[in-house]
Each structure stands twice: as structure tokens, then as C-alpha cells.
Amino acid sequence: MSAFSNRNFDRRTALRAALGLAAAGGLAACGGNTGRSGSGGGAGLTQYFHAYGEAGTEQAIKRYAKAYKETNVTTQWITGSNFESKLFASLLTDKAPDCFEFHPQLQMIESGQVADLTDLIDPVKDDFNQADIQSHTVDGKIYGIRMIDDPQFFFYRKSMFEKAGVEVPQTLEELAEAAAKLTTSKVKGAYLGNTLHSMVNPLIWSAGAQHLDEKNQIAYHTDAVVDGFKQLRKLFTSGDLLLDAPTDFWDPSALNQGLTAMQWCGMWAMPQMQEALGDDLGIFPFPKVGSAGKQSVYNGGWSMFVNAKGKNVDETKEYVKWLWIDQKDYQEDWALSYGFHIPPRTSIAESADKLKSGLPAEGVKLFNEFGHFDNIGWTQASITALEDVLANSVRKGGDPDKELTKADAKVNKELKKLFG
């Protein structure tokens, strides 16, 4: 018989045990990395970031957070390709971040998930790229602070173009022809990413269409867009496209390793490409689709939002203001020391020497000339609906017009929820 069984198990013992467990639990909680305690004082804040590909970014974000003296700020660096899902799910729980990076989307404002940051931005509003301000504004209120602008375009190997006698394509048809000429036994003509999802937005703009019109009604379903999907299907099945690469479009490895002659990617990867390829590198925007189209560049990027349902909204707003409004050194470091991003603050962008010459300057020029920004009314459900169109019509071989009609129903349902 064990020693334990000889003990009298009475109420007092039970109470003592329970108190002991409670105390132990309390101590354990103090020792945990909850981001809610520590020497910094204040409530302790948590911020979410998706995992950037450029080396040093995670350390940079943690360094900025550590420099904030008012309270402890814990960073969650979320790896994997489903940052959106993890963020949305966590926002419904007690473990929701106090602030997080994301893109401006109306449903987050409608559901009261993000706080109004107008009072923070108003004093410096004129120093921001006005398109960024507009893309974060609803009914005169600004709901997020843009941290970086990320133009996306085609990067290409100049030497391979010269060898194949190929000019920079001006139309989608020319792009397909160029890809065919550039394809060899070891190198594919073009790489548009494994899912091709990043093609959706530029395809719409290059076909002279928009996602939504001024009345927030569907404006993407045009003949030119349908034709664009058909041309992409032709390119997809031509054998001239790199498919199933180990890394996706946002990573420059396919171009750097000589697997493709041109790759759709973002300006963030420019330093890595220049390091690997030197001057053998050029860029061009998404070519126009159809006679009425115009070349386009997707101006992606990330913005900082404050969780309106968080426990420390005011403290979080103070932190966000400190980092993304006041600390211009950190903002410049974040935009230019790791990958290349365009700072949304005009004063920083204009003084950034790294963006004044060579390929980065060309990137900025394309950004200004052909750039399109996110529409805040184009939310995740609508994004997914058009990604499905691409999957079904380009990768699966369905009829783009029918697929767009199916998407129209989903998008209209979403628009009805958002705008009534």
C-alpha cells in the first residue's frame, strides 16, 4: 500500500492542495511568455507579423519593440502561408493581438475589429502617399497606418533576352511569345508563381478594368478580362511556364537559380536578385491585355492596425504612433535595410538614397506611373472568389466567362453584406 493511501484525505487536505495548485498556477503564469508582464510596466502588448522572407526582418521588428520603454511588446512572427486565417481566428479569442499588420479591408471595420486611427495620422496626413491614405479611409476615418509599399512587376534576365532576341513584352500575347523563345531544355521562359494568384489583380487592371466601380458594383467582369484569362491558360499549357517550383513567386530563387528567364516578384526581393545576378537584371510592368488595356503594377504592402476589441486600445495606439508615426529612423530601416520597399511617408521616400538610382529608381518610377492600390471594399471573400476563377479557368481549363459569372454571385453576396 502506498504512503499516499495511508493519508487521511479530508477537506482540509483537499483545500490545501487546491490552494497549492492555484499558487503554482499563478507562479507559472508569471514565468510564461505571455507578453503581459515584465519590467517594462504597463499592460504589455502583443503584435502579429507574417514571416517576411528577407533576413533580419524578425530581429528588426523585435528590436523596435524592445526600444519602446512604456510597456513590453511581444512579437508573434507567424510563419506559413496562411497568416490571414491565423489572424482572423485569433481576433475572435482572448489571445487576440493588440495590433497586427494586414491590408485594408472593409469587413474588419464593419465588424468592429480595427480601431479608428485618424487622430494619430491626421497631424502627418500630408506626409503620406495620398493613395495609401485613401485606401485606408472609410467615411473620413483612417483605420490603418501604412508601413511599406510593395510594387510587384516582372524581373528578367537581360542576357537571356538578348541571347534569344526577345524585346521586353508590351502585351500579354507578346509575353507568351517571349516565354516560348526563352524556353530551353534547362530554363523555362517565365515564372508566375505556383498558384498564379498574384496574376489576378494586374490582369484586371492591365485589361483596363477595375475590381469595383465608384458605386461599389462589380467592374471586373469584362470581355478583355475574360480574354486575359484565356491567354493565361494558353501560356499555362504551353510548356513555357515554370510550374511547381520549390518556392513561390515572392521568393527570388527561381530567377536567381536560373530556372526561369523572367519572374513575377516584388521589389522587396530586388537586393537579393542584384546580389545574385548583378546588372543582368531588368524589370517591366504587367503587360497590357487587349487593345484598350494599359500596363499595370500592383502596389501591395502592409499596414498596421489596432485591435479595437483589445484590452489595451489606448496603450496600443500610443505604441503604434510611437513606432509608425514618430520613429522615422525605424521606418526607413524597415523599408530599406532588408528588402527594398517604398516608404509610404513622402519625406522618407524622397530622402532615401537607395531608391534614387539604378533599378530601385526604375521600380519607383513604375510604381508612380502604373501603380494600383488596394480597394478597401475588395475583401477577403471577394479576393478568394477571383482566385478560384483563376484556378478553375487557367489551371483547370474551365470557361473563364462562366467562372466569372459564378464569382459574381459570391462577390455580390459579399457586397450586399458590406454596402447593403
Added chain:
Amino acid sequence: MSTITKDGVSSPAPALASPAKPRRGLRGSPTFNFWLFTGPFLIGLAIFVYLPILWSLYLSFFEARFTVTPSEFIGLDNYVTMLTDEDFIGSLGTFTVFAALIVPLTWATSLGLALMVNRLRFMRAFFRSVFFLPTAVSYVAASLIWKMSIFNGVRFGLANTFLGIFGIDNTAWLASPDPPWYWLLIVTVRLWLQAGFYMILFIAALQNIPQEMYEAASIDGAKPGWQTFWHITLPQLRATSTAVILLLLVAAYQGFDEFFNLLNKTTWGRPPLVELYYKALGESQDYGAGSAGALILTVLICLVTLLQGKIMGFGRGEESK
């Protein structure tokens, strides 16, 4: 206790002054012990299983987008939405194909491995461990190895390198559903991961078959090999086979990790859980529709499992004892 009288009739013994009874604490109470041991489990079950199911049932009757505490009651709309959704219905087709491929293939492979390993006279433990080891690998890690190293579409992928020896061009294994090469990856990765586990179950069952049966069969003229396997081994493995197939079927229903990681954001090759994730619980965050879909799926799994148990006679052997 009684006393004997002269006429042999016993009478009740006089009551003795009862000694002071030891106080019966809670420790002595069977009821207390029952709750002590089952209580934590039941609390866990209630919090982590029954409560979520009930909450899910509640959510399924509400418009619950971006919230788990909804206020807009919409009746059966979410159920109608899910039951008329061609993608959700299509996901059941994907599951059917998957189950039709993976269940018999894993059953046959694990049984084959068990028979081989069981016959080994040396290094049996080594081979048993080798085949069992993949069970310890996570589905996510295995899927990424399959996708990025073995079956990537570039010239230095392992599969393409091998095919290149025979002059076959690089294949993009996951890019398109036509041809549906993705099934090769989906099925092989799960087969590799789970065959070892079911092999162990079969080895245990094989070792329970009395050697005398084989000896008796041999005396009766049964030839070793196929004849013995067909008439003795396989019938003796009936109960284990039934359990293995049941487990494989339930596991197939729960297929998520390899589909999610290998077929990132495709519109095909989505089994029910992946479809529900994308449609309701992922970026769309429609907890109402997701809950309705999950409950439909739960009912379906219960029905299929009961039907399968009925057809294969699960537990029939126990009843006959």
C-alpha cells in the same frame, strides 16, 4: 454469527457492543472514487468535445460571420447553403476517391509488411522499427518533403531526376488537375506515414493465431503459402482487418494536413475538412456555415461507420462467445 441451543435451533446472537467504527472518509466511498477517477476525464470531455459540439449546433442556426457570439437567427439557411453548395458536395466525392484508394492500399500494404516481418528469423525488430518509424513523422513535414524535395516540378526534384534518366521531361506534379498526378502524392505520403502503424496491429494479430492450426492444416494436406494464407491466416485476421478498415476509413474522413499542404489553395482535391476550412473557417470566417457543414459531416461519418460495422460484422465474434 449464531449460538447453538440444545434443540438445535439457532437463535440470533445477542448484539455485541459494537467497537468504535473507523470513520469512513470520502476515501472509502465507491461513489467518490468513481468521480475522482472519471471526473477529470468527463470534465475534459464536456469542455473540449460536447460543449464545442453544442456551440457549433447553436452557431449553425445563426449568421455568424467574423463572430462566435452571433445575434442574427437565420434558421436552417446555413444547412441549405451547405447542402446545395456544389464545392461541399464535390468534397464528398474527393473523399470517396481518396478512401477508395487509401483504405485498400494501406490494408494490403500493412498486411503484406506484417507477413514479411513476421516471417523474418533475424533483424525482425530492426525491420519492424524501420517500417514503423514514419508513423512518428508529422503529416505537415512529410507533405513538405514530398512537395518540395521529391515531387517538385523542376529538374533537380528527386522524381524528375529519376525520370530524366529515362529521357522523360520534367513533370509538374501538383500544378494542374489534368492529369491528376496530385493523387499520387496524396496517396503515397499517407501510405508511407500510416502503413507501419497498421503493420504493428497485424503483427500482433498474426502472433495470436495458434500454431496448432497451421500444423493441423498441414496434416490435412493444406499447402503452405497462398492456400494456408487464404484459408487460415486471413479468416483469423478478420476481427483485426475489420478494425483496421474502420480506423482507416475514419482517418480518411479526417484527411486534412496532406491535402492542405500539397494542394495549397487549389479548387480541386479538397476533402470535406479542407473544404470546410476554406469555405467557413479560414479566411472567410463564416462560423455559421462552417458549423452546419461540420455537423452534416459528423452525422455522415456516424452513419457510414455504423453501416460499415454492420456490413463487416464488427464485434460479431464477441457476441458468439
